[in-house]
Amino acid sequence: MRFYLIICVLALACSLSACSFHRPSTRTGYPGTQIYQNERPISTPVVDRTEQTISRRIQRTVASVNQSKIETPKIQQQRIPSYLLQYTGFHVSYNEEAKVPNWVAYELTSKEAQSQTWPRDKNFYQDPDCTLCQADYSDYRNSGWTKGHMAPAGDMKWDSLAMHSSCFYTNICPQAARLNNGGWKSLEETCRNWATQYGRIWIACGPIFSDTKNTIGYNEVWVPDYFFKVILLKIGEDYYCGGYIFTNSEQYTRTICTVDEVENITNIDFFPLLEDSIEDVIEANLNKSIFR
Numbered sequence: 001m002r003f004y005l006i007i008c009v010l011a012l013a014c015s016l017s018a019c020s021f022h023r024p025s026t027r028t029g030y031p032g033t034q035i036y037q038n039e040r041p042i043s044t045p046v047v048d049r050t051e052q053t054i055s056r057r058i059q060r061t062v063a064s065v066n067q068s069k070i071e072t073p074k075i076q077q078q079r080i081p082s083y084l085l086q087y088t089g090f091h092v093s094y095n096e097e098a099k100v101p102n103w104v105a106y107e108l109t110s111k112e113a114q115s116q117t118w119p120r121d122k123n124f125y126q127d128p129d130c131t132l133c134q135a136d137y138s139d140y141r142n143s144g145w146t147k148g149h150m151a152p153a154g155d156m157k158w159d160s161l162a163m164h165s166s167c168f169y170t171n172i173c174p175q176a177a178r179l180n181n182g183g184w185k186s187l188e189e190t191c192r193n194w195a196t197q198y199g200r201i202w203i204a205c206g207p208i209f210s211d212t213k214n215t216i217g218y219n220e221v222w223v224p225d226y227f228f229k230v231i232l233l234k235i236g237e238d239y240y241c242g243g244y245i246f247t248n249s250e251q252y253t254r255t256i257c258t259v260d261e262v263e264n265i266t267n268i269d270f271f272p273l274l275e276d277s278i279e280d281v282i283e284a285n286l287n288k289s290i291f292r
Contacts, residue, residue, distance in 0.1 A: 071105040071202035071232065074269040083132060085170055089162030090151035092170055093206075098222035099135045100173045103206035103268060104150035113195035115158035127168040135169040139217025148175025148227075150205050152188045173207050174216055174223045179252040187229060187244060198233055204270055205229035208245070224248045230259050230270050233290065241271065241282050242291030256291055259283040 075082055075093065082102055085092040090106035124147055126134045140147055150171050156162035165171070175184065195201045207224030214223040225248055232241045243262035245255045259270050260283045271279055 069105070069107070070271060070273050071107055071204055072273070073103050073105060073204050074272050075102060076267040076269060085127070085130060087162070087165040087168075087171075088159055089156050089165065090171070092150075094130075094132060094170050095222075096132045098207075098209070099133060099139075099169070099219055100222055100224070101150055101170060101206055103204050104171055105202075105204040106151055106155070107200060107202050108155055108191060108195040109200045110196050110198075112155065112158040113192040118157050118160050118163045120153045120157070121163050121167045124167050124169060124172065125164075127165075127170050130168075130170060132170075133219065135172065135217065135219050135221045139219050139221045140174065141217075143174065143216040145174035145216060145223060146177045146180045147172045148180045148184065154188055155192065173227070174221060174248075175227070176248050176250050176252060178250045179227075179246055179248060183246055183252055183254050184227065191231060194231070194233060198235055200234070202232040202271070203229065204268075206266075206268075207248075208266060228262050228266060230262055231291075232271055239274070239278055239282050240287050240290055242286050244291075256286070256288075258286045 069091070072091065073093070080102060081095045081097050083094045083096060085094050089112075090104055092104050093102040094100075095102045124137065126136060147169075149166060150173060151166050153163060153166045156166045191201060191203060205228060207222075208226035208228055209222060210225045214225075215221060216223060227246045227248060228243060230241060230243045232239060234240075241259045243257045243259045245257065245262065245265070247253045262268075263270060263283070270283070274282075
């Protein structure tokens with residue numbers, strides 16, 4: 001009997017060590033993250049009943065993730081691991097193999113862009129309600145790469161949950177320091193200006209990888225070769241969209257292009273809920289007086 005128990009304990013230890021991800025603690029200071037694989041629920045979040053005041057602030061449904069949001073992209077390659085995570089203020093297609101998002105998408109309103117209600121959270125966290133393997137602090141330490149937000153903390157100052165969630169590693173990619181603090185940050189500021197000017201905008205962004213994988217840390221977090229960001233504006237009754245591609249390097253370059261060109265590179269369909277008669281035209285053209 002004692003030998004049998006030892007074997008069971010060893011088997012359990014091996015299964016837990018398969019990923020160095022720190023398993024979520026029992027604390028539930030923030031509502032459970034909703035997780036979907038291939039646009040179907042794969043787990044039901046458990047919310048501590050002591051946090052009902054917080055949990056009632058968020059209305060989460062399957063439709064809110066994959067059906068009714070204009071900014072939600074659609075990955076064309078089914079072989080890419082994709083778990084849809086719904087947070088306050090943004091949603092994520094998370095790639096558990098890469099330990100980074102495939103894309104992050106959200107709507108940014110004028111009120112949200114101008115809000116200064118909550119100070120920026122300067123720390124980073126694993127999502128305690130997500131049971132998928134995630135990066136952690138040790139992966140980035142002394143790696144030469146900074147922690148680059150996809151949904152910026154600067155866009156989430158309107159809500160404490162949105163701010164905190166933007167600092168989850170499920171929203172973070174390894175990013176060159178000069179890009180993070182330079183061109184990427186500058187485009188984030190431009191997006192806030194557009195949201196303020198036009199009332200609301202829709203954003204999707206994420207990493208691009210080459211065939212050769214570069215990783216950091218024990219968890220082997222994939223380092224992107226490029227980053228993309230696509231933005232949809234509505235000015236009066238007309239829609240406009242444009243795309244940006246940055247090289248992920250200290251001597252980064254920025255390319256402004258059509259959304260169709262970003263789709264061809266990423267194999268992601270952006271703004272699929274637009275009527276085809278509108279989507280086909282605006283994604284094939286670039287208004288250079290706006291996107292520059």
